[in-house]
Amino acid sequence: MEKTIILNGSPRAPKSNSKRYAEIFSACHGADVEYYNITRTNHDELRRKIGTCSDVVLVFPLYADALPVGLLNFLKALELEPPAGKPVVSVMINCGFLEYRQNDLAVRMMKFFCKRNGYAFGSVVEIGSGEAILDTPFRFLAKRAIRDFSRSIRNRKYAAFHTTMPLTKRLFILASTLYWSSYGKKYGVTREEMRTMRIEGEKTV
Ligand SMILES: Cc1cc2nc3c(=O)[nH]c(=O)nc-3n(C[C@H](O)[C@H](O)[C@H](O)COP(=O)(O)O)c2cc1C
Known part of the structure; x- marks a missing residue:
């Protein structure tokens, strides 16, 4: 079944920049998108949900050059008890610093997780200046990168995208x-x- 689920791994998910990026993604992607925050208590529920979808998009911030601990705990839970079906995993990551490449290490961690646990890795969009860009005239750059990222997932032509403020x-x-x-x-x-x-x-x- 062609269905995409977005999971927000930001510790401040309800008020996060990741949520704003997820909203842009949902608007581009169309009808079949479901959105959930990753919490301490919903790992089982999310495992069941991702077991039935074709694509999962993990949206999260860079924390100390790595993944936020709430997301790590969720990945550990999936490792211990895998979902019934394994969707393609795509990643939408934002960091505070200007350079989008700050996110590279976290992306490598996600690729390693996918390889070790039998998930296909899909597309990735790395956003630099992620705390600020949406509230500046450069927000169109973020929207454009997310639109291209969404299109690549829809067309199953998985690829890597990036953006930041041109300052x-x-x-x-x-x-x-x-x-x-x-x-x-x-x-x-x-x-x-x-x-x-x-x-x-x-x-x-
Ligand atoms: C504890 C903590 C660690 C962070 N570590 C980094 C980092 O290593 N590199 C970076 O560029 N930004 C870092 N940031 C900035 C966040 O990635 C940035 O503010 C992001 O927009 C937060 O996204 P969110 O609102 O979705 O949680 C850090 C922020 C916090 C609170």
């Missing part, structure tokens, strides 16, 4: 520093506080 690193750092400083200010957090390893008063390392 110099210097300009990107300047713009993002201004953005995060004023964001911190809104919540009473100074630039100095943002530079520490403390989260809400607790030291993290």
Whole structure:
């Protein structure tokens, strides 16, 4: 059965950039798309769902050059207990930094998972400046890359796509520093506080 399921692996799935990317994908892809967030408690339900579809699209952010832990736990659950049928796995990944290639390692991890567990790997779209691009005039670049990604899955001509904002690193750092400083200010957090390893008063390392 030709059916695509999108699974959001962002830890902040309901409010995530990944959700926004998934919405763009759904709008391009047409009717037969179902969307679910990956949570701690729905692994069995998602296993049943992906066992009946032709394609699964994993949409998630880059975390510490790798996969978010919630997604890793879901993949571990699939490894222990595989679904009834194995769909083609495609990946839509976004990262905060400007360079889309920051995502390469995480994509390799997904390819390794697929190879080891008998899933065909489909298409991939790597998005750089993923926290920002949709709220800038460059959002059309992200939409275009996702449209091409969706088309490749529909036509079963799996391929790799990428995009980012066409800015110099210097300009990107300047713009993002201004953005995060004023964001911190809104919540009473100074630039100095943002530079520490403390989260809400607790030291993290
Ligand atoms: C804990 C954490 C780790 C992150 N690690 C990276 C990283 O290694 N490289 C990068 O470019 N962005 C990194 N980011 C930025 C996210 O990938 C980026 O903000 C993304 O848009 C979040 O997507 P989401 O809203 O779908 O979760 C990190 C963000 C967080 C919160």
